[in-house]
Amino acid sequence: MIVFIHGVPDTPALWAPLTGALGLQPADYSAPALPGFGTPLPAGFSCTKDAYAEHLVGHIEALGTKVHLVGHDW
Numbered sequence: 001m002i003v004f005i006h007g008v009p010d011t012p013a014l015w016a017p018l019t020g021a022l023g024l025q026p027a028d029y030s031a032p033a034l035p036g037f038g039t040p041l042p043a044g045f046s047c048t049k050d051a052y053a054e055h056l057v058g059h060i061e062a063l064g065t066k067v068h069l070v071g072h073d074w
Helices: 012-021 049-062
Strands: 002-005 068-071
Touching: 002 012, 002 049
Parallel strands: 002 068
Antiparallel strands: none
């Protein structure tokens, strides 16, 4: 499983050209939207680096498998 992490202020749409070019199917990867970037900001979300890291850890743990991380930020 490949997890593609977008930076700020991008959205998961950033990864569409790459996943398409690689011929990846949705079951091959996950490209979650960070809170507030393509998804609503949850009530009480603090928008800190730690809060975003905790959000990503929760997403990855929910996948229930080992992952390869690919990230991009400006």
